[in-house]
Amino acid sequence: MPLYKTIHPNSSTQILVWHITESFSDLVQDVILNENSRARLQSMKSQMQQRAFLSVRKVLQQAGYKDFDLYYDAFGKPHLQDGKYISITHSHEFSAVIISDQSAGIDMELQREKISRIANKFCNTEWEYLTPQNKGEYIQKLTVIWGVKEAVFKIKNQKGISFKNHIQVHPFELETKTALATLTTANFKQQFAIFFEPIDDFTLVYAFEK
Ligand SMILES: CC(C)(COP(=O)(O)OP(=O)(O)OC[C@H]1O[C@@H](n2cnc3c(N)ncnc32)[C@H](O)[C@@H]1OP(=O)(O)O)[C@@H](O)C(=O)NCCC(=O)NCCS
Structure with missing residues (x-):
């Protein structure tokens, strides 16, 4: 195709x-x-x-x-x-x-429940707005968050960046298909404009340096 x-x-x-x-x-x-x-x-x-x-x-x-x-x-x-x-x-x-x-980064992830098993490995401040009791939305948001962190990592491409400790995805709604992420390390702080959209059972995420 x-x-x-x-x-x-x-x-x-x-x-x-x-x-x-x-x-x-x-x-x-x-x-x-x-x-x-x-x-x-x-x-x-x-x-x-x-x-x-x-x-x-x-x-x-x-x-x-x-x-x-x-x-x-x-x-x-x-x-x-x-x-x-x-x-x-x-x-x-x-x-x-x-x-x-x-400068841009992209990631595509299959939406699957399995992601909840590793959520603790890559989520931190995001727990303030995630709602595990609302399973459908929870899995979709986790998939977006994961994709954001991969996309931001692909832009910065630096050793030592921790998805959990250095990349923060600010509160967002699935309907708006946009979000904001901040990368904070000992040396710098930078924001990224995030866009995402579902494609079949996948979530496509892309990020731009702000
Ligand atoms: C490199 C990494 C970003 C690739 O992402 P992925 O989800 O495994 O795979 P994807 O298919 O989305 O992306 C693969 C593409 O990323 C690109 N890529 C690989 N290393 C890269 C880097 N250092 N910087 C930017 N892009 C990179 C390549 O183009 C690669 O495809 P290609 O070699 O066929 O051209 C990822 O494996 C990684 O190392 N992440 C950081 C480690 C980490 O913190 N993991 C999570 C901890 S909870």
């Missing part, structure tokens, strides 16, 4: 979501990979991982980029040769990419 969804949050940002329904052989014949990517693809253990990796290259093609336009730094953070910002996520049968003139 081709592109599943395109979002234009502002004039200099595009988000492309791909539904990975193609086989490995269909995907691999459609993309030309650089040497690093070929090595990464070969080292991947599962075909699902390989298909996700290849689907991101298909997404890049849609945005007018080749695999050769993409490189990774020592932390694994992706960058584009033309200086635009890029962030990548893949989850089960979906992959998504954000490309922007602004």
